[in-house]
Amino acid sequence: MIKAGIIGGAGYTGLELVRLLLMHPEVEISVVTSRRYKGKKISDVNPHLEPFIELEYEDVDTKEIADRSDIVFLAVPHGSAMDYVPELMAKGTRVIDLSADYRLKKEEYERIYKRQHKDKDKEKRKSVYGLTELHPEVADADLIANPGCYPTGAILAVAPLVKGNEGGGRVKQVVFDSKSGISGAGAEPSDKSHFPNLAENIVPYEVTAHRHVAEMRMELSVKVSFTPHVIPSIRGILTTAHVFIEESGAKTQDEIEETYKRFYEGKRFIRLRKGLPSLSSVRGTNFCDIGFEIEEESDRIVVISAIDNLVKGGSGQAIQNMNLMFGMDEREGLWFPGLVP
């Protein structure tokens, strides 16, 4: 059994790790931390976990956690993960960081997140960007930078067009218009998550300058814009990718389908759809559903992707990465259909 520790187990990302790891046949949760709830039974704070976990929340003691864990998931805010990584790795523990701290190059990180990177060995650590379908090298990594929720759905939607053999160089620009459930904003109540503010509404925010665009640009190497919105749903991100193609790049429905099939061959969590995906089919799952339409007499292809932001867009993908790091099938513990209706 793999012993897995979770630092930051009271937020939505941490709790989703707990929920999913509890069902994983090869994993035993060794420790879950929460400064706020230390000493309390996890299932008292989160009654849906009763009686599946006996552990109490603990305070953070990095060294001890390293000793008790084969792998540690960091489900802490941006800027905090880099406090733990050096010590954990020094003890030989593998790490999957769900924050942004190891996703971007140092200078890019500091520019985008407006803070200094405190890990002096940041660049040496060879962290792998854990978008599993594009980065098979996660299997050999000791440190995974788990992707942001928006970039996961966005990059997966268009990677075959941008990076597939025939698509190379033919995509001139992509605009991602994303719609997210509010759980992406976290477990803390705020004006944004206040029910009367969100119900019967849809709220655009950071429509030209959301930090996640940096990951999309890093991975796609093409002109990318990104505009997020919050919708009155708990889970899910639907990304509408408006892809603009060079004139010489016009392709048929069949050719594009073929491109996607080839690109994602063997990737079990990608489901290419005949129609257009929506959030309900992926609720609670690690799937990324993808569909597209070609606009007639236009340079535009519309690709839609749907993920559960807390699973494929976060904790599920982290476990998918863990599976590969430990030589297991990527589906282990994650292979179930969504909660429909």
Add this chain to the structure above:
Amino acid sequence: MIKAGIIGGAGYTGLELVRLLLMHPEVEISVVTSRRYKGKKISDVNPHLEPFIELEYEDVDTKEIADRSDIVFLAVPHGSAMDYVPELMAKGTRVIDLSADYRLKKEEYERIYKRQHKDKDKEKRKSVYGLTELHPEVADADLIANPGCYPTGAILAVAPLVKGNEGGGRVKQVVFDSKSGISGAGAEPSDKSHFPNLAENIVPYEVTAHRHVAEMRMELSVKVSFTPHVIPSIRGILTTAHVFIEESGAKTQDEIEETYKRFYEGKRFIRLRKGLPSLSSVRGTNFCDIGFEIEEESDRIVVISAIDNLVKGGSGQAIQNMNLMFGMDEREGLWFPGLVP
């Protein structure tokens, strides 16, 4: 492997059986019928099931289904189940009927459902009312009448008070005020399920004469009233039981807690809560969460129960019954925490 057939696999109850049985380690789904979709791949009609099931929907051929199945689940409308039961049982196949056809005594059924019972051996069949926690004899049954969704939550809420040792005879009256998600009304669009009619609303219906009250009266043998409402949620039934106690029956918090604990000892899907339950903790699960408060200077105890109407209130409970019928642990295939948030 147990071979399980599902007659009526396109409605919500049938689909939930499919979803749950696909995750059951000891079951293989042998056949799923749908007159409307016969010949179509189940996962084409229900994309969330891709790629978990290869079967196509079939037309109903009762005999053949009996041959191919160790157990058959009937997820058909009231009045239809009794068309299949005689033939299935004649072939020695066990049956779990999720309709109302075998829940009540013949005369009571005919009075409440306003139709004649067509199975001439109805009373001989010894169907067991499949409220597992109250009826351990499900383990020996060949025909289970799976309870209605409302009765499941209602009866479980108050059974210990009504039937527990100390409680016997002291409850004088119960009013169940239930609030249900709309999935209980089925997969067919209707005025009731039309989003603009239900969102930002709550709709009381059949507030004095819902048919499910007959099951509650049968099981509780006490004066029972029942008033259901539909709330703007997909899943779940929260039942607020207003329990009126004889003056001589006054009890303390501790005594009542003790009564519940004793009554439900070893029943793994009952979770007694310190506070009051709500729907979110049981979403997607087979749990029934129960909590209560005693009103001061009054004859009233308020007991709240929460279930997922499609799982504990339907398909999950059916599988729990199947588990016991086949000598397995009741938790097999059903032991996972809810989808929170």
Add this chain to the structure above:
Amino acid sequence: MIKAGIIGGAGYTGLELVRLLLMHPEVEISVVTSRRYKGKKISDVNPHLEPFIELEYEDVDTKEIADRSDIVFLAVPHGSAMDYVPELMAKGTRVIDLSADYRLKKEEYERIYKRQHKDKDKEKRKSVYGLTELHPEVADADLIANPGCYPTGAILAVAPLVKGNEGGGRVKQVVFDSKSGISGAGAEPSDKSHFPNLAENIVPYEVTAHRHVAEMRMELSVKVSFTPHVIPSIRGILTTAHVFIEESGAKTQDEIEETYKRFYEGKRFIRLRKGLPSLSSVRGTNFCDIGFEIEEESDRIVVISAIDNLVKGGSGQAIQNMNLMFGMDEREGLWFPGLVP
């Protein structure tokens, strides 16, 4: 034009007063206070009010407000209103208090709200409980204690049965099971109003001991219990009144209809429904919709009432009271149909 001041204009109750008074043909808003937003344009803080109001939020200066207002609405928390009332009334300004401070007798208030009443002339002031339909004396009042949201819907639902000529003494007990939109919990984000906690859920709270029960008992003088729940809606309270009748009190559908019609004759905001009401028809309006069903072979009548908690359950009723205090038709400024769908 009546000059109306609002103390506490940033919460939902205060904002609803602003919204409604802006449409009132005989009223001019003279001052709106908010400690938090003083100096800011009201329509900058609340963009839906642009360009209907030019005023800025002001700090509270009770004397000055009295000078500038013919009537002052107190939309402040319980315990604060009594700080303003003495000074406002000393200056001859009429007051409608939307808090609980003047609803109950002193000792009852202090017992229920667990605080001392600071207004030494509390009992002398002859405040009128502003449930307009039951208290025509609001027309002559200088101080109105505007009812709580739950009591408004609950009391109106059953008053004809309890207090109507034929009904007198025949109701033995009432249980109010109420379902409220979350706006009743106020404009401040909290765990309760956090979208992922409330969506797809329904949350019972204070199920035996909510403070509002005191108002219901005061007005109805019959055995009353009360159990509230929050539903995933912004506005509205649906109250399901389970009314238990003495055996000798059995009545027919027609008799009860007649009782209601007679009791509410001329009360323009009460709509007696043939079927059962739901929240959507009253959304944004001052109506209280009422319907009922008699349970066969039982002592129970189920009466359902539906109100908009912020209008009839709060600010609308306050304006209805103001209309009568100033000799106007009760409908002035409030006579419009609901926002359907």
Add this chain to the structure above:
Amino acid sequence: MIKAGIIGGAGYTGLELVRLLLMHPEVEISVVTSRRYKGKKISDVNPHLEPFIELEYEDVDTKEIADRSDIVFLAVPHGSAMDYVPELMAKGTRVIDLSADYRLKKEEYERIYKRQHKDKDKEKRKSVYGLTELHPEVADADLIANPGCYPTGAILAVAPLVKGNEGGGRVKQVVFDSKSGISGAGAEPSDKSHFPNLAENIVPYEVTAHRHVAEMRMELSVKVSFTPHVIPSIRGILTTAHVFIEESGAKTQDEIEETYKRFYEGKRFIRLRKGLPSLSSVRGTNFCDIGFEIEEESDRIVVISAIDNLVKGGSGQAIQNMNLMFGMDEREGLWFPGLVP
């Protein structure tokens, strides 16, 4: 008083006309038709209209309706309006058609709507496209083609950039990504409007070929693409306009603000926002709220518009047009703030 008739008064558009015209001080509703409900009291079918309207639904008798009305609103499906227009206009009655029948040139209409236009005088009639803010000539029109809901929000969002003095010719392409409440799909239940299908979901549809794009292209004369989605809300359309500017067209925040202000000067239902609009502020109103952000180092400007699809996107705009046709202030009967929260 203006006598207004409504043909098609049982759908959402017709009912919204009724609701709004009932509050209009200069209008008397003369007749409302519904084949389905003829002979029934309008307020029996729609209880939220009780007691505001005494009329019954009538069958359609075009000539008689013309006699009894100064203006007739056609709230009928596409393809039906052209059956009524010739006869109504022959009788001298003015017409506002809320269907698509008179919005486009004949050939364009027949191509897009895949049916023949039956009005042989279609092109002679000089119908005016009733997007009031862009077409002051509505004031002199006898036949108004009221715009589609999506085009209203989309065109208003970008018209100043495309058609404003400085903007002329500098916009090279616009992609409208729209999110609509489900009431746009009508009052008839369907799979799309089925609560379990829409709640916790967002559904893209006709993402490259929705018919409404034809109106956008007609009015904007620039390269336009359009992708709609349905969100789990009753009302509202939020349109995210991704506007691509020629390099030479780069402008500052102030310049663009100035362009919008100048373009919409005196247009009382356009509210230019400092931040980004969302649906809640326009709920139930005739406003179109607009805000924008310029993406740094890019050719993209993001403009967001928010409307209530049934008011500014339909019936409210129709009344705004009527106001101008009859020489009134455009605000008459429509000047009130939104229902917030």
